[in-house]
Amino acid sequence: MKIKIILANVAAMAFAAAGLWFTAGSQAVAHHAFSAEFDPNRPVLLRGPIVRVEWVNPHTWIHLEVTNDDGSTTVWMVEGGTPNTLLRRGLSRDTILPGTYIVVDGYQSKDRSARANGRDITFEDGRKFFMGSSGTGAPYDNDASRN
Amino acid sequence: MKNSFKTLCIGVLAFAGLVLAPLTLAQSGEIPRTRDGKPDFSGTYDVSTLTPFQRPSEFGNRLILTNDEAFAIANADAERKETNQQGSDPNRSAPPQGGDGSTGAAGNVGGYNTFWIDNGTDVVRIDGEFRSSIITDPLNGRLPPVTDEVRNAARVALGAGEAPRREGGANDGTAYWLDAGLDAPGPYDNPENRPFAERCILSFGSTAGPPMLPALYNNHKRIVQTEDTVLINVEMVHEARIVRMNAEHDPAPIKKWLGDSIGWWEGDTLVVETTNFRDTPAFSRGSENMKVTEYFRYENPDKIIYSFTVEDPTVWEAPFSGEYSWPRTDNKVFEYACHEANYALEGILKGARVMEMEYRGEDPGGVPNPTR
Numbered sequence: 001m002k003i004k005i006i007l008a009n010v011a012a013m014a015f016a017a018a019g020l021w022f023t024a025g026s027q028a029v030a031h032h033a034f035s036a037e038f039d040p041n042r043p044v045l046l047r048g049p050i051v052r053v054e055w056v057n058p059h060t061w062i063h064l065e066v067t068n069d070d071g072s073t074t075v076w077m078v079e080g081g082t083p084n085t086l087l088r089r090g091l092s093r094d095t096i097l098p099g100t101y102i103v104v105d106g107y108q109s110k111d112r113s114a115r116a117n118g119r120d121i122t123f124e125d126g127r128k129f130f131m132g133s134s135g136t137g138a139p140y141d142n143d144a145s146r147n
Numbered sequence: 148m149k150n151s152f153k154t155l156c157i158g159v160l161a162f163a164g165l166v167l168a169p170l171t172l173a174q175s176g177e178i179p180r181t182r183d184g185k186p187d188f189s190g191t192y193d194v195s196t197l198t199p200f201q202r203p204s205e206f207g208n209r210l211i212l213t214n215d216e217a218f219a220i221a222n223a224d225a226e227r228k229e230t231n232q233q234g235s236d237p238n239r240s241a242p243p244q245g246g247d248g249s250t251g252a253a254g255n256v257g258g259y260n261t262f263w264i265d266n267g268t269d270v271v272r273i274d275g276e277f278r279s280s281i282i283t284d285p286l287n288g289r290l291p292p293v294t295d296e297v298r299n300a301a302r303v304a305l306g307a308g309e310a311p312r313r314e315g316g317a318n319d320g321t322a323y324w325l326d327a328g329l330d331a332p333g334p335y336d337n338p339e340n341r342p343f344a345e346r347c348i349l350s351f352g353s354t355a356g357p358p359m360l361p362a363l364y365n366n367h368k369r370i371v372q373t374e375d376t377v378l379i380n381v382e383m384v385h386e387a388r389i390v391r392m393n394a395e396h397d398p399a400p401i402k403k404w405l406g407d408s409i410g411w412w413e414g415d416t417l418v419v420e421t422t423n424f425r426d427t428p429a430f431s432r433g434s435e436n437m438k439v440t441e442y443f444r445y446e447n448p449d450k451i452i453y454s455f456t457v458e459d460p461t462v463w464e465a466p467f468s469g470e471y472s473w474p475r476t477d478n479k480v481f482e483y484a485c486h487e488a489n490y491a492l493e494g495i496l497k498g499a500r501v502m503e504m505e506y507r508g509e510d511p512g513g514v515p516n517p518t519r
Contacts, residue, residue, distance in 0.1 A: 032492070033345075034254065034258055035254025035318035036495045037494050039256075040256050040318055041245060041320035043241035044241055044516055056488035061490065074517070079490075081264065082263065084481045085364045086263070105240075107256040110320070110498025110499070111497035111498040111500075111501050112513020113514055117258070119256070121260055122234065126236055126237035128235070129262070
């Protein structure tokens with residue numbers, strides 16, 4: 001997900017360079033900067049069955065059980081987006097069945113707990129975990145009513 | 148029996164009237180009105196749009212897009228989303244060591260899949276014309292320059308290496324702020340250092356504003372209107388803006404997170420004026436001196452046109468104005484109990500402590516990374 005930041009002027013660029021949050025772009029922004037939470041030096045690739053889903057705001061957390069090299073298991077929790085978006089498309093917590101095997105790539109949290117961002121969550125065969133868009137996916141599918 | 152039948156008939160007719168009246172209104176193009184004849188904006192609106200707040204430079208001073216340009220933008224967005232929905236390599240490896248180079252809020256670690264996003268499918272269209280930006284004034288559709296004072300303050304803060312208020316972090320996985328000394332203040336020292344959104348206090352970006360702007364998701368607003376009060380319920384992040392009609396502003400020392408909003412009617416337009424902001428309003432870099440005037444009018448029974456003007460001479464060299472459409476929706480505003488599971492804030496602060504330990508050569512421990 002790229003957040004587009006359009007800068008207004010040189011001063012604004014100075015602010016942006018300093019990391020001062022600047023709501024100047026198009027539709028911004030997430031609840032928090034993932035950069036603040038996850039460690040770029042600790043990439044992870046997690047595989048395993050879902051054991052729990054926290055269908056909560058501001059972010060959904062999907063828990064999966066990962067088998068370690070020594071045969072022990074660790075339950076990792078993976079951060080996704082707001083459940084409200086999926087709820088509007090008819091998906092609920094119950095859509096996500098425990099036991100479903102998923103593959104997740106992301107980065108481990110900076111606090112070194114068993115947490116990661118769900119940079120890409122897919123089924124075992126690579127299909128995206130959820131499909132669909134806010135409409136049918138066709139441009140201007142809401143043209144008559146929305147415009 | 149006769150009376151019962153008569154009552155039933157009246158009941159059925161009354162019910163049919165209740166159900167059909169709005170349909171008839173909509174079909175005839177008449178806007179809904181309250182008993183006292185004012186436009187009735189009560190209802191729910193989905194304000195998501197592909198039109199950016201500030202105009203992309205390629206359009207220069209041109210506010211109006213051609214139909215072809217508007218369709219091209221919508222098509223490109225639809226194609227991008229479609230591409231993002233394609234499957235991934237099931238045998239993929241972990242993302243790159245050192246970060247994936249992503250920018251913005253996803254800084255160097257990526258965000259999450261597109262299916263979590265709901266930023267609309269359409270370009271803003273007002274009175275039949277497609278728009279290239281929400282900002283309409285200045286002519287270039289961009290925020291006016293900030294004042295010398297703001298510019299200089301930014302330079303001074305930069306020069307002093309000060310931790311910026313809304314810093315997302317130079318995400319290199321180290322406690323870089325300790326480069327200035329082991330006791331140097333950092334952007335993660337306490338919750339008050341963190342942005343309002345991260346703390347679930349105030350709208351993300353400027354969803355509640357004012358001015359109220361679209362975001363990447365949860366773009367629903369609900370208006371409840373009475374003669375003396377207009378309430379605007381903002382899904383993200385659970386704000387209820389309360390506009391007192393035909394009232395005076397609170398005394399200046401009373402500051403509010405969303406400012407103090409009063410409203411009045413100018414013909415069929417609802418005007419809302421907001422002052423009395425705290426020193427850090429939700430919108431951009433506005434200050435406590437900001438004044439926002441908003442205008443709500445119907446273009447047709449299914450669409451509000453929302454306009455605003457922002458004045459803050461201590462921040463921007465000139466006022467600026469914007470405008471976009473709020474289409475009515477059958478959808479609902481959902482609960483957004485942001486505090487409910489705000490694990491991120493805890494993780495961010497705890498993560499900073501772990502990195503500080505590492506900076507000092509201590510072993511922070513933690514869960515082994517199965518990929519390393």
